[in-house]
Amino acid sequence: MKLRNKFLLFAVLMHLVFIFLLLNLPEKKLFLFVAGEVLILLSVICSFWLYNGIRQPSKLISSGIEAIKDKDFNTRLVKTNHSEMDDLIHVYNQMIDQLREERIKQSEKNHVLDKLIGASPSGIILLEENDLISAINNAAVQMLQLGSTNAKGMTLSDIPGQLPLEIAKIGNGEASIITINGASIYKCQKAHFVDLGYSHYFILIEQLNDEIYKKEKTAYEKVIRIMSHETNNSIGAINSILSTVINFKDQLHQANREDYEDALNVAINRNKALSNVISNFAQVVKIPEPLLESHDLNQLLKTVHILMEAEGRKKQVNWVLELCSGELLATIDSAQIEQVLINVVKNALESVEFNGTIKLESSRNPAMLCISDNGKGIPAEVSQQLFTPFFSSKKNGQGIGLTLSREILLNHHCSFSLKTIDNWTEFKIGSFNFHAS
Structure with missing residues (x-):
């Protein structure tokens, strides 16, 4: 029970007792009866005055408590002209001012930190308990190829792809270099910081390709x-x-x-x-800078097919062209990209067995070219070194074809990958400067 309610209950009971005693006075004691009534009236007035003195500070304290509960640090208490209460109000107002300033500073720091994390070229992932993702910046979304998928509340193991699975294996305080599809190289590190006594884990992902x-x-x-x-x-x-x-x-x-x-x-x-x-x-x-012009990539695939079809007859290769409808226009150096496609098809022809299949595919969503074959495939130990300069898995190979292709595609700012999935070896090229046909 609140203090003011206790006081009110005490005052009511006390005055009821006084009234009961007055009513039971002898009739000849009229003077005492009148004096008692005057005293009771004065007591009621004093009690009311004291009650207001207790109620007002109590009300102010309740208002302050509610303001703190609601995290409203803009509300200050007004002094009551009671020295004891005013001292308490002064301390409360100082505390509220301090909390407000700290919240503003913290909010500003968090805002700046959010901006820095969002603009960082490094991928940053914040983890909660049980390794659930609590926050992820745009760079990490692109590296993990999440697209429109909301990763919050997921674990890295829940995200499809090789990179998140490899990152999930990294222990706290460890760093690892991860190579994906022989073309993308990432430095990943897992660490933690302590805030308010709790450990918070985070992962940094740096793409090392360019460097x-x-x-x-x-x-x-x-x-x-x-x-x-x-x-x-x-x-x-x-x-x-x-x-x-x-x-x-x-x-x-x-x-x-x-x-x-x-x-x-x-x-x-x-x-x-x-x-x-x-x-x-x-x-x-001596690869020159690309001379960029608008070209139809579908037509380029058809041209490469015509050029390499005669070579494929030696193994009776089955050619499959699955091209998107209409033109697939992109700003490229057609001669250089054609050389890349020819190199890829040559490798496919060397890989396929007699009566094998080579597919030439294009798509708009996602915008991509893909050349695939059902040949020998790429061993796991070789896949990590594919785009290392002049690396070749062939007996007398010099590794010039893939190195040349890599340089041309990098000059076009294209993404690319070479991997074997379900007995099909796929060379995918994306991130061309596509535009509407």
Whole structure:
């Protein structure tokens, strides 16, 4: 029971007792009766005055409590001209002012932090208990390819795709480099911070493609230029000398002449082959900037099909063209993209068995090109290295085709992947600068 109610109950009971006693006075005690009534009246007035003195502070305290419960830190209490109560009100108002300032500062910090997280190029995922996602920024949404899916309340294991599954395996305080489809490289780290005694976990995802590709390109460009310069200069001079030397064959004995000529021709041919190898490497370095124009990607796939169809007859390849209706216009360098598609189809032709199938597909939603085959497939240990410069799983391969394709697609700011799913090896190209036909 509240203090004011206790006081009110006490005052009522006390005055009822006084009234009862007055009513039971002897009739001859009229003076006492009148005096008693006056005293009771004065007591009622004093009690009412005291009750108001208790009720007003109590009301103010209740108002302050309700304001704190409602987190309304803008309400201040007015002084009552009672020194004890005014001291309490002064402390309360100071506390409210402090809470309001702290809330404003906290709100400003949270607003700035939300803006920074939202604008960060790194993916950031905040986790609740049981590893449920409580917040995720736009960069992480794009990296995890969530689209319009609301990931809040989900676990990483609930999200389809290889990247979220690999991230879910990372322990607290650990960092890991994850390669997806041989083309996308991510640095992922899981850590935590303590707030109000509770641990909150978060995951940082950084895409390393651009940084790694630039370093790789700088390194191999320098090496190839040195190799090309030194080798071509030497080979040209050596072949010139060998061609001169071969003219002296007539001065040799007839029995030695043929072996002499064959040996020199072998040396000359090997030098030419070495020069061709260096020239192939130099192609990667000498890729020009794309000349961007509007082209129909469907027509480009048809052209590649016509060019490679004759080669496919050797294995009686079944060609399947599944192209979206109408034109699929994109701003590209058609010659460079055509070279990429030819390289991909060549690899597919080498992979398929006799009477195998190669599909050439295009789609608008999502806007993408896909070349797939039901050939040998890509082993798991090879898939992580596919787009490493000059890596090749072929016995005598130089890895130039995929390296060249990678550079062209990066220059077009395209996304790409190469993987085997359900016995089909798919090379997908997306993120072209598509526009309405």
